[in-house]
Amino acid sequence: MSLSPAPAFSHHPSTARAYRCVCGAQVFFRNSACLQCGRALGFDPWLGQVLAIEPETETGLWHAAEAGGESRRYRRCDQSDSPSLCNWLVVDRPELGPAQAPCSCAACRLNRTIPDLRLSQNHEPWRKVELARRRLVSQLIGLGLPVEPRSPDGGNGGLAFDTLASMQGQPLVMTGHLMGVVTLNLAEADDAYRERIRTSMNEPYRTLLGHYRHEVGHYYWDRLVRFDQSLWDFRALFGDERQDYGAALQRHYQGVQFDWRQSHITSYACSHPWEDWAETWAHYLHMRDTLDTAVSFGLSPDRFDVDAAQYDTAVLQGGGAPGDPEGFLTMLNAWTRLTGVLNELSRSMGLQDFYPFELSQTVVRKLHFVHARVAPFERQG
Numbered sequence: 001m002s003l004s005p006a007p008a009f010s011h012h013p014s015t016a017r018a019y020r021c022v023c024g025a026q027v028f029f030r031n032s033a034c035l036q037c038g039r040a041l042g043f044d045p046w047l048g049q050v051l052a053i054e055p056e057t058e059t060g061l062w063h064a065a066e067a068g069g070e071s072r073r074y075r076r077c078d079q080s081d082s083p084s085l086c087n088w089l090v091v092d093r094p095e096l097g098p099a100q101a102p103c104s105c106a107a108c109r110l111n112r113t114i115p116d117l118r119l120s121q122n123h124e125p126w127r128k129v130e131l132a133r134r135r136l137v138s139q140l141i142g143l144g145l146p147v148e149p150r151s152p153d154g155g156n157g158g159l160a161f162d163t164l165a166s167m168q169g170q171p172l173v174m175t176g177h178l179m180g181v182v183t184l185n186l187a188e189a190d191d192a193y194r195e196r197i198r199t200s201m202n203e204p205y206r207t208l209l210g211h212y213r214h215e216v217g218h219y220y221w222d223r224l225v226r227f228d229q230s231l232w233d234f235r236a237l238f239g240d241e242r243q244d245y246g247a248a249l250q251r252h253y254q255g256v257q258f259d260w261r262q263s264h265i266t267s268y269a270c271s272h273p274w275e276d277w278a279e280t281w282a283h284y285l286h287m288r289d290t291l292d293t294a295v296s297f298g299l300s301p302d303r304f305d306v307d308a309a310q311y312d313t314a315v316l317q318g319g320g321a322p323g324d325p326e327g328f329l330t331m332l333n334a335w336t337r338l339t340g341v342l343n344e345l346s347r348s349m350g351l352q353d354f355y356p357f358e359l360s361q362t363v364v365r366k367l368h369f370v371h372a373r374v375a376p377f378e379r380q381g
């Protein structure tokens with residue numbers, strides 16, 4: 001069998017990450033006004049764009065400042081005045097009537113429990129948490145993945161977020177996922193707290209966005225793998241998830257006994273096949289978003305003068321599911337080139353490596369398994 005090398009990288013970002021106001025100024029994902037011309041800005045998650053918007057005096061709605069013909073009409077998210085400073089837009093849907101029309105955006109609508117915002121000490125951490133969560137949700141939508149708010153009993157298979165601050169005398173809030181509900185301990189927004197835990201757990205990397213990508217991975221395992229025919233391939237690659245979860249975690253915290261780098265992306269991924277999936281899923285989202293950002297700003301990893309590991313289809317042998325191997329390998333090869341250069345840039349500044357991970361062949365196959373689950377959702381073009 002002949003091996004086909006991956007084609008050159010010409011990547012259309014699934015989530016654009018560079019934006020411009022109609023006045024020409026660069027604007028950013030979190031901005032709600034242009035610093036150059038003063039126009040209001042809002043993020044339309046379905047277009048994946050930060051738009052300059054203009055108010056309509058009669059209706060109280062907004063529309064894009066430079067839109068032709070049938071432009072969408074928007075409301076600003078009702079959390080735009082909250083400490084989270086949400087800048088997302090809600091598409092106006094007059095057919096729903098005033099009682100049904102959503103007031104919160106596609107990201108804020110997923111919040112089930114939020115911290116007590118009467119306490120001013122919660123404002124800054126909440127703003128950080130929400131910025132990370134909006135980044136997550138924008139990527140999920142960009143990839144075309146299902147993102148619906150969870151019904152109260154969870155029967156619709158939707159997603160919800162609880163963000164909780166630990167209270168004195170109460171059990172510690174555990175970051176995790178259960179039946180469509182992702183819980184985050186608000187303390188994770190505190191850099192000193194998070195760094196202390198990272199060091200004590202010997203982790204190379206710990207961020208709010210990483211937490212969200214990991215936890216939402218558990219949710220998508222339930223949706224994309226659990227009842228899917230790919231479950232057999234999953235077990236062949238990641239192991240049998242029916243093994244006792246509690247016992248597996250307990251064993252993990254007693255110490256990892258083998259060289260996990262040969263088969264897992266992080267040491268935590270060895271604890272249980274579910275955690276392996278969630279770590280690999282999070283890693284895949286890191287790769288996609290970072291490459292989308294690089295390409296959005298005009299970087300072409302193909303043109304970098306760097307010797308980085310390059311893969312052809314041989315690496316996927318025994319990797320189970322088919323699923324767009326060429327697209328995956330093209331992305332992967334661009335990724336190794338990009339991170340090769342980014343690590344050198346970090347070293348030039350005396351910083352820790354930007355990308356402190358190694359990709360073994362087994363990890364590459366696991367990433368391809370994730371890619372094969374996500375690819376069918378991606379929008380065409």
Ligand SMILES: [Zn+2]
Pocket residue numbers: 021022023024025034035036037038039052
């Ligand atoms: Zn402007």
Ligand SMILES: [Zn+2]
Pocket residue numbers: 077078079080086087088104105106107108109
């Ligand atoms: Zn919002």
Ligand SMILES: [Zn+2]
Pocket residue numbers: 214215218274275278
């Ligand atoms: Zn987990």
